[in-house]
Amino acid sequence: MTDVITDTVERRPTPRRKRRLGGRTHIVVFLAPAVLIYTVFSIYPLIESLRLSLFDGLDDGSAVWTGLGNYTTLLSDPNWAVRFWNALWNNLILFFIHMVVQNPLGLLLAALLSLAPRFAGAYRTLIFVPTLLSVVIVGFVWELILSPLWGVAQTMLGAVGLGWLYAPWLGLESSALTAVSLISVWQYVGIPMMLIYAALLSIPDELLDAARVDGLSGVAIFWKVKLPLILPTLGIVAILTYIGNFTASFDLIYSIQGVLGPPDYSTDIMGTLMFRTFFGQQTQIGDIHMGATVASMMFFIILIGVTIYLVGVQRRLTRYEM
């Protein structure tokens, strides 16, 4: 028996060392670091925030389960609810102003750029400059320009005969939020402009030539051919505006107006409310559980917006093969 076995072993050709078809460990190695960091520092904190919002802190530092108690407080306790609804309303106004000013302006600039006038490259590059700057810097720059102390805005309006129009907009309850929104529009209009411009460029020239042969004028081509084809991009711009409105706008308001959203909370938004609730300010001590509750509410509000976009808007916007 043993003989037979050794025999067969020896009869084999000398085995050249050959690599086997690989296992699949490399897939794990490729994925693990990204998934790990992302899970620990992004997904886990989100879930943990949701969890924290279901507890209430005691004076001895321990936490007690309150279910939706914090949410009830936020939405109905007179002290909280007025601030919450005010902040949410301000956020929606902010969003609205971006939708009616920033995005149409971005569309206009992109449409003009896509006509490839001379210096298009220079215009594009320069209009994008504000987007690169820190919101903090932008905030201060505009604060100085609009400041009655310096009087730059006043002087310039005066020069064109509109001096009577001037008011310290950032300090007035009626105009502060609009002023902040327009500063944000000024800073970020480059992003929709670029996205829409890229979409316009991706429309094949032959299609536009065909429209021209069909007798459409430049304006008609824009409305009847280009616009329908870039609708998906406009959808993306809208949802990006919605999300950015809850996050990026904090930096601007915090640096121009501070954490209280003055005057009289007229520029208080969800971001400043969350910051204040979490860390506290003069009259109020910080509360991580209420802070987590505000954050979770923002999460749900964003989720609602994203869902409306995905279900209601995106599915209806046909993506054409180009």
Next chain:
Amino acid sequence: MTQTAPPETRRSRRGRSRRTGAAAGVHLVLAGYTLIALFPVVLVVMNSFKNRRGIFGDPLGLPDARSFSLEGYATVLGEGNFALYYGNSLIVTVASLFLILLLGAMAAHALAEYRFRLNTLLGIYMILGIMVPIRLGTVAILQLMVDLDLVNTLLSLILVYTAQGLPIAVFILSEFMRTLSRDIKDCARVDGLSEYRIFFEVVLPLIRPVLATVAVFSMIPIWNDLWFPLILASSDATKTVTLGVQQFIGQYTVNWSAVLASLSIAILPVLALYAIFSRQLIAGITSGAVKG
């Protein structure tokens, strides 16, 4: 001869004049908006080189012999610690970008290249973060950083920014990698390269242009962020430029030349970099990556 020519000429002449008129309109709008976009920046930088009297007396004038002054810069460089802040911002931005690009490309490669059971699910999980801002988890992130003893370290910012930048990086890169020819990777396999070397030696060189785009996309929000430096790393040793400027201005509100100088110090390097890289940046933004 002359009788047959007119209709043709007239039509083309009218067309031409309408076209010149339209072109002028286009330039009017674009140039006008370009002025609006640049004016505040120019104004601040210009006035930062003036003395107090020049700033208030003639805000719109160029600095001249009487108003030129570097007093603002002297204050900033004397009082603020801007070299350190710049260093911090640079470390945080570069390290985060490196991790986002490397880990993002690795994950995107795995998702685009290999068939495995959790592929689709994991892909959706990774890009969830595009929709949900990481800031909403701030409460828990701060606790986590306290537990890990990372508060007031640059590492805490790097980790958070990496987590924040990964979803969009994975999304853009995996979309692009799916369009890469399968042949070239197969060819490398036939040539005997391991899966790791295929990634580093074949795939990475092919995606370099897209990596640049992702780098630009990820860099701006990191460099400009105020929220996380404020919350996680506000100590003097770990301040970033954005936070440094913000706090410096808070202290020196009445010293206008110092405020303007500190703003200019924050703006000018970014503009210089932009002047160098704007071509790549714009090409990146308008190229295939965002059409998807």
Next chain:
Amino acid sequence: MSQLVLRKVRKSFGRIDVIHGVDLEVRDGEFVVFVGPSGCGKSTLLRMIAGLEPISGGEIAIGDEVVNDIAPADRGIAMVFQSYALYPHKDVYGNMAFALRHAGEDKAVIDKRVRHAADILGLEPLLKRKPKELSGGQRQRVAIGRAIVRDPEIFLFDEPLSNLDAALRVQMRVEILRLHKRLKTTMIYVTHDQVEAMTLADRIVVLRDGRIEQVGTPLELYHHPENRFVAGFIGSPRMNFLPAARDGQGHVTAAGSRPLDLPVEPGSDVVELGIRPEHVGLCAAGEGHLTGEVLVAERLGGETFLHVDLGEPEPFVVRADGSVTQQSGESVGLRLRPESLHVFDGEGRAHPHRERHALIA
């Protein structure tokens, strides 16, 4: 000796089977072409031989060794890809030397082999160029050179010419043929282009839906297709098919033709007849086997394709001399060459001809 043996090779993606138990033996030095419509599994089968696609069942052996679990680089194969797959960041020399350098081969040996391959393909002047500085034909030549450098036991070609324009394709086809004559290495070549298959192959493997329909020399497939699919797939313009019937005396007719003399055993079950356009002669209307009206005359100069209406759904195509004068609207008579008729049963199988074609031993 068999260089490559496939035994009951299967492949499925999830629940979908794409290759259903393929058996094939390829002899040493043979040029075998896999051909079939897109989606027939020919490329998948090639990738399975290369080791790029794991196999779901069966066995692949290269030179007596089962290679099911062996990495592509150690199977003794080299592959040329449709998109050339040149490394864009390396020059031509670097591309050709890449695999050997990676294997840690001696520098002098690499240099000798690269220069040898470059010499065969006339690539010496291009060695320092980057792929983007090359034309399509040059790139494909580099891709082939890279395969030669590896000195494989089997060359695998995955539709290597389909990205080239028509003129270049003809030229590269000849080059590949000469390469095979010179190297005498086994080659497996995938294409959807039957002209490539006919001109290059020692033997052609016709695939459809993951199954082998027929294996044979080009002329075997042309003269003796085993079924309706192969008959229709090989040959251009495509074979004409006509429904067959028996008249009162038991004679077979097609589409109302005069009785036909079939080249198969009498009494076979006959459902359909096939005849290639080049095996039909023209005659005056009313003479010959069939008469019909010319719908279109496509004049290519040297030859003319007449599309003739026989009352069937598809026009009947005749390949005639360039000098024929018939025009659309005219009636023509058609004479079918009886020995070139193909006879199919109800399942689409061809009845074997009584006599093999003279060119096929």
